[in-house]
Amino acid sequence: MTALPEHLRRATRARTEEAGKRARAALAELAKAGKSISFTAVARRAGVSTDFLYRSPELRTRIERHRAKAGPTPTRSAGSSDGRSTSAAVRALSARLTRQQQEHRAAVESLRKALQVAQGENLELRRRLARYEA
Incomplete structure (x- = not known):
């Protein structure tokens, strides 16, 4: 530099x-x-x-x-009637974050269900294998 x-x-x-x-x-x-x-x-x-x-x-x-x-200093409430208290950018980002959180929660739930199914199949296969080994 x-x-x-x-x-x-x-x-x-x-x-x-x-x-x-x-x-x-x-x-x-x-x-x-x-x-x-x-x-x-x-x-x-x-x-x-x-x-x-x-x-x-x-x-x-x-x-x-x-x-x-x-x-x-006095603080304003989050639901203040003053439109300037929360800028449009902050509101837009908050809405976007909320949407992303909902999408992520749905994805996690879907993955959780898939994991449960896979674990059940794994257990079933291990039981079958145990029968053949005995």
Whole structure:
């Protein structure tokens, strides 16, 4: 792997520093407004990824400290009437997973029955063989 040229390293560093400034400003805005502070809320407000926040030790510590001060955050129920609580992608993947689970259960049941039949045939053949050997 080749090293990045110096001008690309400077640009990356500047972009990272700018994202950090935006995240710190977003955190301060949320705290000042008394709004719920979470990695997702800060990321949305700052226009950065949650991964960026988690990988930045300083920002991660600040967000966790603010969350600890605020206490437990209220959770939404799974059947919330708010359509935004569960994205369409999550619902589609959940439906797909449910279908696959049903298919796998049916396949396992079919294999279980086939195994029972095979074991019965095996037992019958062993009994016949025992009669011939005796």
